[in-house]
């Protein structure tokens with residue numbers, strides 16, 4: 001998920017981007033790959049794995065759609081609108097194919113997994129359909145397509161973590177990077193399509209994670225985000241599914257690595273590297289993790305902690321395995337152990353059967369937490385999910401929209417309340433690049449993940465700078481540099 005402060009559907013539109021290969025572009029490669037990613041951060045990270053696998057097959061990436069030999073679109077199924085966005089892009093590819101008839105088109109990611117070979121029937125432009133666990137089969141699939149056949153592989157895996165593939169960094173600012181640590185999700189929230197499109201949860205070998213982080217540091221990166229659908233559920237005991245941990249040997253259990261331990265290993269491996277992680281499911285977040293965050297300066301003080309609803313009845317219907325009260329307890333613990341920790345949310349408005357009272361519970365939960373920011377959505381029924389099968393999508397569209405508006409408006413107030421707390425402080429900011437609005441300013445983030453802009457002076461991308469915060473909007477802090485951070 002790309003970060004946004006409100007009205008999150010625009011996330012998907014903003015994420016339309018052809019990706020350029022910044023590293024490892026090989027002169028021997030003769031074919032051109034154009035790859036576009038939608039949806040969550042994991043998709044962006046997966047596209048880097050795909051680019052790496054195809055680089056070995058003779059493909060360099062290009063940002064020019066019209067010169068591509070192979071066009072790949074890494075898709076998202078999380079809401080209906082995300083799928084519609086991809087369908088529109090396929091229309092565009094269709095138009096381009098008229099001037100570039102040799103171009104082949106493949107769909108990757110969650111829509112590929114959800115629709116499988118139906119995609120080939122529904123969209124004539126599509127030559128290849130590849131699910132999220134089948135990217136290592138791409139060399140074979142591309143060969144099939146080269147020989148004029150359609151190719152499909154949507155087999156989900158219990159082991160695949162791509163731990164042995166060194167991602168090619170796409171669209172990179174050279175400063176921040178994603179490192180995936182788990183794949184799939186075992187949670188089965190009733191509204192969510194992810195467990196169906198990304199399969200069972202499995203964790204990646206911590207050694208390969210550390211190696212990737214070390215390599216990123218050597219290449220000049222200064223911040224990494226450990227990625228997973230549910231990072232707090234990370235568990236390595238020598239391979240295998242999380243659900244089979246019970247069957248592990250005593251030695252495997254004794255030497256297992258959980259998320260708190262992994263965080264510590266990463267923090268110690270690169271003490272100057274900033275470390276973030278996403279996403280935390282409240283039911284799996286332990287005190288250990290919070291204490292580890294507090295213990296290491298280089299772990300950023302920010303937790304994305306989706307709750308979806310403030311109503312116990314709705315939480316239960318969503319199969320979120322915690323109550324409102326347990327969530328408050330977790331929030332209290334975070335605030336006690338890390339007083340300056342930023343917290344963000346995901347919310348769904350208009351889940352089936354949601355009453356005005358349930359909605360008020362959501363607003364009052366938000367009042368309690370006063371999130372720094374959030375990603376808010378109207379409920380979108382997804383085929384095959386438990387909610388779709390068992391519950392009627394019975395909240396009228398206008399009601400969903402109105403409740404969503406109320407949630408977004410309240411979040412906006414809280415965001416401003418939170419950004420104002422930074423006024424007058426000096427905060428460490430990692431420069432990521434020029435500000436979108438002004439060439440004379442840098443843009444970076446503080447530890448809490450809030451965007452900070454300030455005049456460039458002689459600082460450069462990748463510098464850690466102490467910035468005095470003088471002004472703010474609900475989304476951005478505005479300041480001036482007072483010197484390099486020690």
Ligand code: SAH
Pocket residue numbers: 001040078079191192193194228229230278279306308346347348377378379380381382
């Ligand atoms: N654990 C995941 C969550 C993936 S989905 C992660 O790493 O981010 C991201 C968010 O999309 C969810 O938290 C939820 O708020 C929203 N979402 C998921 N399914 C949805 C649906 N059917 N309708 C509306 N919003 C949905």
Ligand code: F3S
Pocket residue numbers: 185186187188189192193194195229230281
């Ligand atoms: Fe989806 Fe719930 Fe997993 S939101 S990704 S099923 S934690």
